[in-house]
Amino acid sequence: MFTQAIPYGIAQNIQPLFVHPLVNTFHFNLASYSLVFTFGAVAASVASPFIGKWLAKFNFKLMYMVGIIISTISFILFGISSKLPEFYGAAILCMIGSTFYSGQGVPWVINHWFPGKGRGTALGIAFCGGSIGNIFLQPFTQKLLASYMIGGTKTGHLKSMAPFFIFAGMLFIIGLIVVLFIRTPKDNEIVATKAELEEAKKNAEAARAKEFEGWTAKEVMKMPWFWVFSIGFLIAGIGLATLIEDYAAFLDTKLSFSTVGEVGMVFGVGCLIGNVSGGILFDKLGTAKAMTYAAAMYTLSVLMMILASFQPYGSGLGKASGMLYAVFCGLAVFSYMSGPAFMAKDLFGKKEEGVMLGLVGLSYAIGFAIGAPLFGIIKGMTNFTIAWEVMLACIVIGFALLIVSVVKIKKMQKNVM
Structure with missing residues (x-):
């Protein structure tokens, strides 16, 4: 620790x-x-x-x-x-x-x-x-x-x-x-x-006796809904990378250094609660509902950044928006920290769990790698507000594809069982 x-x-x-x-x-x-x-x-x-x-x-x-x-x-x-x-x-x-x-x-x-x-x-x-x-x-x-x-x-x-x-x-x-x-x-x-x-x-x-046996990696790769899932997680990863890596670069233009540090502190508290509660949400609600909750939290966090982008430097509303961003984003971090491991097994079974974890994690990693530089390019060509709006679209579209594919894959799983 x-x-x-x-x-x-x-x-x-x-x-x-x-x-x-x-x-x-x-x-x-x-x-x-x-x-x-x-x-x-x-x-x-x-x-x-x-x-x-x-x-x-x-x-x-x-x-x-x-x-x-x-x-x-x-x-x-x-x-x-x-x-x-x-x-x-x-x-x-x-x-x-x-x-x-x-x-x-x-x-x-x-x-x-x-x-x-x-x-x-x-x-x-x-x-x-x-x-x-x-x-x-x-x-x-x-x-x-x-x-x-x-x-x-x-x-x-x-x-x-x-x-x-x-x-x-x-x-x-x-x-x-x-x-x-x-x-x-x-x-x-x-x-x-x-x-x-x-x-x-x-x-x-x-x-293990009660678990879904699962599909092989070759079988999964032939599933259209697996590719929808992967594309969705990749697109969502683009938006999440920006929330995690670029928040300070943006807030530095709206708040003092000490206030941005306080936002980071609140984000740490939110992450602590989010990490602990994430496993409970997956166990109690299942993958689709847990990821829907995460999508809602991320959507709210980006909306707070968009709201902050319209505020003058040092404004009270700008500070409140930054703090709320930190809370919402922190509560949803389980989606990319413990999420890939849980989803790989829950959706595709235990037959080739390690391989599937690698494929699921790779989708997010590619999106995450694209996200931060893409945000910088868009901001350079336009401004922070438009850059955040593009990231909001990535989160909404990415999670929508992911959640729909999860529902479809779970139905396929039930048919097999």
């Missing part, structure tokens, strides 16, 4: 807050700089399977620290960069490094300590750390940036790249402290009794 709150929070969650200051400082356009998120996400996805294999071969503490060092170096590179390719390279290193200690590292260590009961709960608690970290990291980051800025939030630029070096030091020191305590069980340590493991095995077998 501490890993997610600080090292991961620094490596990923605060990155959007640097967009506006860096775009002003080096005279980049928003679309070109936003590609740092695209390159970072793609690089982490490609590296993730290899890192998973290395964790099985080498000492976990060593791999954890390798990731911390890579992310630390990336922030140092951010601090000495002045050209776009240099920022792209730093972003790639940063996300690859975070995969060692977060994306692959956290599930790896949790799975070793909880081979039977408690795994889901432990993972949930650990990953909530990212949301908890946001509550204080977001306002801290904005205050730190403001202290090294010249001018206002709209046109101000960084007088020093010191914030990157400060965060590099924080990431390394906190990572070094955590690595002193975090570890996998030793050979002579009993983390679950034989009876508990047997019970867990029986429960898993009983649950």
